[in-house]
Amino acid sequence: MKSLPKFLALGLSLFALPVLAETAAPEKAAQCAACHGQAGAKPIMAAYPVLAGQYANYLEHALKDYKSGARKNPIMMSQAAALTDEEIRALSRYFAAQEGPLYTPSIPGHKVEPH
Numbered sequence: 507m508k509s510l511p512k513f514l515a516l517g518l519s520l521f522a523l524p525v526l527a528e529t530a531a532p533e534k535a536a537q538c539a540a541c542h543g544q545a546g547a548k549p550i551m552a553a554y555p556v557l558a559g560q561y562a563n564y565l566e567h568a569l570k571d572y573k574s575g576a577r578k579n580p581i582m583m584s585q586a587a588a589l590t591d592e593e594i595r596a597l598s599r600y601f602a603a604q605e606g607p608l609y610t611p612s613i614p615g616h617k618v619e620p621h
């Protein structure tokens with residue numbers, strides 16, 4: 507019975523690990539914050555899009571398009587060029603999971619006032 511707490515602790519930590527991996531900021535997220543703001547929620551200029559709360563698959567698609575040149579923007583093409591597919595996926599999941607001002611007006615009961 508003595509080993510039960512250890513066993514429980516191991517079980518809990520194994521359970522917690524994937525959650526932490528999902529929500530921890532990827533290393534390169536810090537450089538994105540220079541323009542897109544802390545956690546991608548508060549860009550430094552109105553022309554710089556909010557990333558926080560955006561759909562992960564949209565962010566991933568956009569980053570891959572900048573990288574391939576299908577979407578053209580000198581700033582973001584150079585940013586995306588330096589990212590691997592794994593980093594793109596991790597950054598997209600991270601920013602999608604952050605709180606931000608984006609909203610979908612068509613969802614009943616959701617706030618409809620522009621921020």
Ligand code: HEC
Nearest residue numbers: 534537538540541553554555565568569579581582585597
């Ligand atoms: C030097 C400023 C700057 C930095 C640093 C930067 N971005 Fe951007 N980002 C922009 C601008 C400006 C746009 C809008 C470009 C356009 O109109 O296509 C943009 C657009 C995007 C978009 C498309 C969003 C949308 O709504 O269509 C994504 C995704 C994105 N950035 C992710 C990132 C990530 C991830 C990083 C960090 C690796 C990053 N950005 C770093 C300036 C920056």
